[in-house]
């Protein structure tokens with residue numbers, strides 16, 4: 001076993017790694033391409049940055065291609081994102097035309113890689129229309145949806161569905177998000193990499209030093225939310241929660257840590273709203289971190305007493321898993337993928353209002369033993385369900401199924 005795989009065996013168990021290698025045997029020689037719309041910022045990039053090298057390490061020829069688009073394109077796809085997550089908004093025909101043109105240009109740019117592939121995974125709506133330009137495709141094409149599609153705005157979904165229907169299969173994170181489609185639909189939850197900079201163990205000195213650079217006082221309680229500046233993440237709601245809790249815990253500090261995602265044009269406006277709401281309170285730290293600040297986020301998650309993920313819609317919420325892995329019981333919005341991770345009252349709390357979140361935060365601050373006990377359960381829950389090794393096993397199984405066509409019985413060596 002390589003040193004790389006050996007490290008994962010130490011976290012997940014040797015049998016888990018053995019099973020992954022066994023699943024790779026029928027996939028030998030296969031070429032796989034993943035396509036998404038940003039190399040950094042947000043959960044999809046975070047997942048691909050780990051999944052792709054792991055597949056390569058297992059001997060599968062895997063590439064990661066990123067769609068190139070301009071401001072108007074990302075404005076359109078952010079509207080898709082908002083409408084698919086339930087906002088009522090119509091998208092102008094001119095924007096849709098531009099969306100299709102950008103996909104057409106990218107199809108030509110990526111044609112050599114996509115034509116030589118055996119399996120193509122297309123992530124989210126941004127590159128969904130690529131498929132239209134490969135009518136004679138040899139590869140199996142899979143649409144991987146990472147967003148909360150439980151209540152999509154109908155006309156937007158109908159528009160995208162026309163592209164998605166052409167795929168050979170699709171993957172959703174949760175049964176609630178799955179749509180009726182004319183091909184097999186799979187459910188695969190995302191995962192975190194326990195050995196990445198974002199999640200590996202850090203010593204106390206490093207955590208202290210990271211906090212010191214933002215003037216965070218390690219002697220006082222800290223509340224944290226890590227998220228892109230996106231309205232569905234409800235950063236203003238987080239400030240509301242902090243203010244309610246501060247009445248009872250006056251020394252409380254709040255950190256909102258976010259960054260930039262090149263495919264998210266709304267971030268700057270939301271960040272400005274957050275800064276305005278936080279103005280005048282020196283205990284609120286609104287951070288805009290570079291895309292590679294993984295150790296900083298790791299340290300903040302470890303330093304936090306209370307971790308919030310107060311989303312009103314959430315495809316999965318990797319930030320929830322990341323904090324749970326660090327032994328934190330997360331207080332999360334009762335929505336989407338957060339429900340898959342937070343077992344209410346056991347690995348954290350599910351909440352629907354700022355008042356509810358504040359109540360739970362006060363409870364945890366007053367009951368430190370309970371906080372520790374729930375945190376330990378949270379970590380175990382992640383170990384059993386949301387590590388990259390489980391994610392890979394499901395991906396590889398799906399790939400074996402796709403590669404062997406209609407065979408109704410598969411035997412592994």
Ligand code: UDP
Nearest residue numbers: 042043044046227228257258259317318319
């Ligand atoms: N993240 C980051 N820097 C930031 C904000 C977020 O690296 O400033 C990471 C975060 O740690 C997580 C991912 O981006 O790994 C966000 O994934 P999630 O599923 O929580 O939300 P998404 O952005 O995909 O909606």
